[in-house]
Amino acid sequence: MPAGSLALLTQGAMVSLLLAAGAIAGGTLLAILLAAMAFSRLAAVRVVYRVYVYIVRGTPLLVLALILFYAMPALDLRTGPYIAGTLVLIIYTGALFAEVFRGGVLAIPRPQWESARSLGLPPLAMFRKIVVPLVTRYTLPSYVNVCVMTVKASSVLSIISVWELTLAAREIIERTFAVFTILGLAAAFYFVMCFGIDRLGRRLERHLALRGFAGVRA
Amino acid sequence: MIAIRGLQKSFGALRVLYGIDLDIADGEVVALIGRSGCGKTTLLRCINFLEEYEAGEICLDGEPLWYRRGADGGRRRVPEAEARRMRQQMGIVFQQYNLFPHMTVLDNVVLGPRFSQAVSAPEAEALGRRLLARVGLEGKMSAYPAQLSGGQQQRVAIARALAMRPKVLLFDEITSALDPELVGEVEDVIRSLLSDRIMMVLVTHAVGFAREIAHRIAYIADGAIAELGTPSEVLDRPKDPGLKEFLRRVRS
Amino acid sequence: MNMGPVRQVLVAVVVALLLAFSLPAAAQEKSRMDVVLERGKLIVVTLTTVPPFAFTDEKGQLVGFDIDIARLVATALFKDPNKVEFVSVTAEGRWPAIESGRADMGVGGTTTYPDRAIRVAFTRPFIDSGISVLVGKKSGIKSIKDLDQDKYTIANLNNPQMADRAKRFFPKTKVLTFDTPAAQFLAVKSGRANALQIDTPSAEYWAAHNTDEMEVLPGLLGASQNNGIFLRTGDFKWWLWLDTAVAEMRTGSWYPQYSEIYHKWFGKNPPPQKFYIQQ
Amino acid sequence: MSFTRWVAIYGPTYATALVWTAITALAAACGAIVWGCLLLLIRLSGGRWGARAVDGYVQLFRNTPVLLPIYLIYFAFPLIGLPWPAVVCGTLALILQNGAYVSEILRGSVNAIDRVQFDAARSIGLAPWSTFQKIVLPQVLVYSIPALGNQIVLLLKDTSLLSAISITELTMQAKLLTEQTGAAYEAFIVVAVLYLLLVSGTEVAFRVTHRAVRWL
Numbered sequence: 001m002p003a004g005s006l007a008l009l010t011q012g013a014m015v016s017l018l019l020a021a022g023a024i025a026g027g028t029l030l031a032i033l034l035a036a037m038a039f040s041r042l043a044a045v046r047v048v049y050r051v052y053v054y055i056v057r058g059t060p061l062l063v064l065a066l067i068l069f070y071a072m073p074a075l076d077l078r079t080g081p082y083i084a085g086t087l088v089l090i091i092y093t094g095a096l097f098a099e100v101f102r103g104g105v106l107a108i109p110r111p112q113w114e115s116a117r118s119l120g121l122p123p124l125a126m127f128r129k130i131v132v133p134l135v136t137r138y139t140l141p142s143y144v145n146v147c148v149m150t151v152k153a154s155s156v157l158s159i160i161s162v163w164e165l166t167l168a169a170r171e172i173i174e175r176t177f178a179v180f181t182i183l184g185l186a187a188a189f190y191f192v193m194c195f196g197i198d199r200l201g202r203r204l205e206r207h208l209a210l211r212g213f214a215g216v217r218a
Numbered sequence: 219m220i221a222i223r224g225l226q227k228s229f230g231a232l233r234v235l236y237g238i239d240l241d242i243a244d245g246e247v248v249a250l251i252g253r254s255g256c257g258k259t260t261l262l263r264c265i266n267f268l269e270e271y272e273a274g275e276i277c278l279d280g281e282p283l284w285y286r287r288g289a290d291g292g293r294r295r296v297p298e299a300e301a302r303r304m305r306q307q308m309g310i311v312f313q314q315y316n317l318f319p320h321m322t323v324l325d326n327v328v329l330g331p332r333f334s335q336a337v338s339a340p341e342a343e344a345l346g347r348r349l350l351a352r353v354g355l356e357g358k359m360s361a362y363p364a365q366l367s368g369g370q371q372q373r374v375a376i377a378r379a380l381a382m383r384p385k386v387l388l389f390d391e392i393t394s395a396l397d398p399e400l401v402g403e404v405e406d407v408i409r410s411l412l413s414d415r416i417m418m419v420l421v422t423h424a425v426g427f428a429r430e431i432a433h434r435i436a437y438i439a440d441g442a443i444a445e446l447g448t449p450s451e452v453l454d455r456p457k458d459p460g461l462k463e464f465l466r467r468v469r470s
Numbered sequence: 471m472n473m474g475p476v477r478q479v480l481v482a483v484v485v486a487l488l489l490a491f492s493l494p495a496a497a498q499e500k501s502r503m504d505v506v507l508e509r510g511k512l513i514v515v516t517l518t519t520v521p522p523f524a525f526t527d528e529k530g531q532l533v534g535f536d537i538d539i540a541r542l543v544a545t546a547l548f549k550d551p552n553k554v555e556f557v558s559v560t561a562e563g564r565w566p567a568i569e570s571g572r573a574d575m576g577v578g579g580t581t582t583y584p585d586r587a588i589r590v591a592f593t594r595p596f597i598d599s600g601i602s603v604l605v606g607k608k609s610g611i612k613s614i615k616d617l618d619q620d621k622y623t624i625a626n627l628n629n630p631q632m633a634d635r636a637k638r639f640f641p642k643t644k645v646l647t648f649d650t651p652a653a654q655f656l657a658v659k660s661g662r663a664n665a666l667q668i669d670t671p672s673a674e675y676w677a678a679h680n681t682d683e684m685e686v687l688p689g690l691l692g693a694s695q696n697n698g699i700f701l702r703t704g705d706f707k708w709w710l711w712l713d714t715a716v717a718e719m720r721t722g723s724w725y726p727q728y729s730e731i732y733h734k735w736f737g738k739n740p741p742p743q744k745f746y747i748q749q
Numbered sequence: 750m751s752f753t754r755w756v757a758i759y760g761p762t763y764a765t766a767l768v769w770t771a772i773t774a775l776a777a778a779c780g781a782i783v784w785g786c787l788l789l790l791i792r793l794s795g796g797r798w799g800a801r802a803v804d805g806y807v808q809l810f811r812n813t814p815v816l817l818p819i820y821l822i823y824f825a826f827p828l829i830g831l832p833w834p835a836v837v838c839g840t841l842a843l844i845l846q847n848g849a850y851v852s853e854i855l856r857g858s859v860n861a862i863d864r865v866q867f868d869a870a871r872s873i874g875l876a877p878w879s880t881f882q883k884i885v886l887p888q889v890l891v892y893s894i895p896a897l898g899n900q901i902v903l904l905l906k907d908t909s910l911l912s913a914i915s916i917t918e919l920t921m922q923a924k925l926l927t928e929q930t931g932a933a934y935e936a937f938i939v940v941a942v943l944y945l946l947l948v949s950g951t952e953v954a955f956r957v958t959h960r961a962v963r964w965l
Contacts, residue, residue, distance in 0.1 A: 180825065
């Protein structure tokens, strides 16, 4: 195995994890905003949501990344590749998370809404005490799924000069041509990261289920 | 006191309520009976504005609810905040209990007072404990709905409605989803409420129970009140042929 | 068939076109050179997978002939070879990086071609680089003419110049197109292809590192090519300075530094400074 | 050169690439669904070992990028005597990975089937294979149509990775045109719109099939 590869790949994995974490955090916040738009009373706002999700889910991230990244300076956003890379991922995962949250809200059975309404709960309390707890439980499995996808999707950012695990592997391969060992190692890193997220999600799910939730899974 | 005048309601083309007039005095218990699909549940849900209605007026202690005369004289829904304040004066208990699965029994009961009526935490908790004791569930405070029987969950739902200190309680066939042996414990709780002299409207199939606790019974058929009177008038000396047929089948 | 998706497609196309038209039309009032001098640092876009021009060593550092040339340019501007930041991209990412202003100039084994010069400007070449053919020793191909048979396959990179050359020099040979040099090399190693074409210095680098399996066929595919620095078009001041810098490297006051870098990466001296001065 | 002029000149060159993307996507989609059903069968009938093996398979492909199998099949298989053409290798890699996702989707739908039906099938003496084929599979596939639709859209977008092994599909064509003309925006915006059309077509196809099911 070529010298120094393990160190480089570990560094690359850290960067990928950081990018994914930023994208997941940003994407979740954006998704909450987007999901709110999806349920807004104004038809125009809902259409904007549908078009946004339609375009982001309809085009490969690779294509999206290139168009957004090189259009950004034109909009004079002086950002380094890492910030721009995270922004691109946030725009991408934001749409995926929004669809997950929307599904979660729709999964709340009508009677639950009615009992909440019958108590005359104000919107903020409705959101904090009923919508958020229920949606988190309903959407946890698909939420974890999107997190795993985000980690793997970050590999596309190498096209816009973001150095992360995949680019690290490709650079070593270009130099040493030890393709399968390096690709295998990179895949192992991805497996550890993604499988870890999956286990974390499972444990969180069991923890929430223990606290008495026997609701329907979205 | 609740006054309902000329209440009309339809689901798209299907007319469900053809003009209901009904007055419920303070402390009075009224039972609504009738074949399934006659509109009794819809009437109940209109009172609590879980269903909109096209015409008619509902007043609680003289205050018109849910709709207001707009500037142009047209009928306009009251703002959301107004509607919420009105709903806090009414408690409703559903056939399927509908407790919040992710909250303990106590949290379910305390939720309304704490967040709709801004009651302080200690005070709300004390109220919650007292009500749960009253429905015989003081031992289940920190349990989750999924761990309770249907009867127990329905009693918690009653406590939750009571916690709002409502002027009227609406019961939507609350015992028909329960196994027979659990119905008694829920009916006991309602009997205990009679002493509170709180207005109650029950939609029910349990004609016997209705006779026992209702001051008046309304027999609803095809979206209108076919017969209204004291239990003995309506149940022992029914005049409406449909009511007679209904009672014969219910008693057999 | 509900019309939902069709209506959406129309909306999507409109949004995409709007995005296209909002693209860089920044006025050209200030030369990029002033921007660079003010900033105090040079930003260079480059590939990172083209040894020996630009690639990463064991410690992950970006090294190579083109990288050292870029550092030489930085030394001229700021008297410090480290006042340079590299932006790494894959092949097709080079042009938007320049057009969008994300980088001041670009290097990385980038050959000058007329159709490319429409979008980006090129300085004169800082290295002549012919295109060679690398073959597997077991393939029995001894010359470019041998290769021109339909039983052989060649692995190209995904640019049109390679496709044109293949048609010109060995029309009968079957062609595979890859997006990275490593994939080309791997195609030959795995037997998917019998040969590959790449810049001569890269071919020699690979042959040197795989002497038992690979060898470079004698002769070049067509004339020698020009690898130069590329920058945004229409910026005369910046282009003139860069072009002068390159001229100084090859034939002027920087020849010593240039030949030192050249010798470091290619193990031999660069072409003579002046045609009339022998080494 | 304005955007529309660029599209007018270079647009038609996308035709062959569009066909390549569509063919590989279609073949991979059908393969992935069939492979997903087989994995489901192995999970249901293979006992504890069957279920564990399929779980391992699914976890492996769910948690690694699809580029590795693409590279492995294309570059390593010739060394062991299987020099399949690039399209076959690429499609096979997509099938192996997306089959894992399909089997997970189908497994979710199996839970949606009422347990009583299994007793009913057994009570009329149906053998396990015909129970699976006649009772389980039809319902599971129909319940899964919406989720399968989403997965096939993801698969369609993953075909862009096949440019790594010399298949000139849409994304590779955009890269070629970017190299050739330096017009990255134009090349990739056209490709984005083409993918949008392919994705819309896939979604409509799945919606129509879902609605065409009479017994639903």
